[in-house]
Amino acid sequence: MAKVVVAAAGIVTEADLSTAKMGSRFGRMDLLSQLALLAVERLGINFEKMDRSRIGVCLAVSAGSLPTDIEYWKGRKEIGGPSPTLFAYTLPSSAIGEIAIRYRLTGPNLCFVGTDATLLPEARDLIERKEVDGCVCVACDVITTAASELIRVQPKAQVRAVFLVRGTNGVALEEKHRDMESVCALVCAGESARNCAR
Amino acid sequence: MDHTFDMHVSTNELKTKIIESLRLQEVTPEQIEDDAPLFGTGLGLDSIDALELVVMLEKHYGIVIKDIEEGRPALRSVRTLAEFIEAKQTAK
């Protein structure tokens, strides 16, 4: 059976947005999409030399799109009604859409409301079944103050991203690896701090 | 609630409203030409932006566009949009 390895890993937080240079349309995306996109950008993967129809994108979002849902729904009382743009981001999978659009990735997508533990086995399965050659995995904890009041969870804005590929060049992803922070730490153990966990 | 709006629409103010409502980054009002196309080329806005601008028109200028086709010629450039707004407000 082919080995699944971690070719790149990294973590971004809301603080990283202030130095992000992601183009003029970055601003219209919601916080979840911005952080997810930035996390993938920071992995520094050169997708151009890959068959991008065979690159998957998997996302796990611990609170769904709740922060954006709240912001969108607040707009219902405004003149002109709620924002159509915000409505488009009341789906956590829109973050995948933005990643796919930016890097022209046309392979399979999986979007879970859940945690890293759900995500990694599914990405591995896609690779092992040869449905993809590589998989961008993004795990998001994006909970604004407003959302935290609603679901009684601590506010947080952190996204962890790894790029998994079939091959030998990188840290092997094992069954026991269930969370992306520890995978990031593993990858960064022998590397420069550029891509790595804070 | 009563809204009184200026008869003359400053293109600079309109550009600021466009940048704000569409959350455009790294773009200043000075960089948007009055006659440059807003959609396709130029600013490169898309169909969702068009709908967002329709909402902005109602919110800030009190103009209701029921049918997006009605708004299409108006949304061609900043100048055509300013003229559209002025015409609608004069008609009130």
Added chain:
Amino acid sequence: MPDLDQRDFPDVVIAGCGATSAVGVGVEALRTAMRTGASGLRKCERFNDGRFQSSIVGAVFQNGDGDDDPAYELANQALREACEQGRDVLQSITPDRIGFVLATTKANIEALERLSDGRDCSEMARRHLQGDLLAADLAAAHGAKGPVQCVSNACASGLIAIQQGSRLIQRGAADAALVAGVDHLSAFVMAGFSALKALDPAGCRPFDRDRAGLSPGEAGATIILARKSLIQESTNPQIQVLGWGNSNDANHITGPSRDGSGLAAAIRSALSLAKADPQELDYINAHGTGTPFNDAMESAALRSVFGDSCPPVSGSKGMLGHTLGAAGVVETILCVLAMQERCLPGTPGLKLAAEGAPSSLVREARRANRMNRVLKVNTGFGGINGAIVLGYG
């Protein structure tokens, strides 16, 4: 390195179904509506105050019924029905071998509306705002102690959840999977589609020349997937999930690729996995939302894959409305019924086919000579495309 051989994977069969939708409670209501061509779309008073482009929807709960947890309610009803049907299979394995996959776009968004307005909202209703907790509670209530997932891939969630359930079984993480799809009607969704000017004031008309948008709907639907080896030989021939495909258009956040190439790729993947040629298909159930863009894109995708020989195709959203996260599951159940009845479902709402629509569009339900291989597709915001191939082994 040895290739992963598809033949090593266990066959995945459908061992039970349950559905509550705009045409009624229970799968039998769906079967009847399929045969008669009835539509569950109606003007709904609680959305008829001028806020939205249209108030025509596919409703289960006419007045909201005061229930603060409609997502749980709808999913639960469908699960009960399906688990009853699949009782023998489910009881033949231990609970830790039963997986659970929920498909939903907004979970119990009702709770957000209530809390935002300062109205009553129970703790459970609030908890079920979170799709993963909704999934966990439904799984626990129906004896699934295996892996639990909540899939939220926009309007392709249902099909992708079926794919996920199949994967769990094929890689040995479970022997059976309860796949549930649910979304309930809400002002939240109505306002959003209205802001996008995507609602048809006359009710959706899939593939129609004069189509002007979609009609939201609500549904709870469940399919039980199981390893074929669990099914007793003596029962009726079982329908299997033979293959699937999943792709992204990488084009625009709400608009599909004009040429349908993303959907075409997903269809080809599904056919390839199912080892089926395009000509072998007996029926296609389309996504067919009734928006100008979607139906044109889908027509292009079908033409790309099938050329001039497109199998009979119809769309069911004129019957049920667009049930978002539930769509993939409830529309797959409709395919199952169509295969059982050897009936080609019609396309309620369609009067005059648009130019470029498949010439094999089925307007009114009619008998099929053969219903051995069926394709189901759905697409969603964010460019997602899903496809599955069903078939009698």
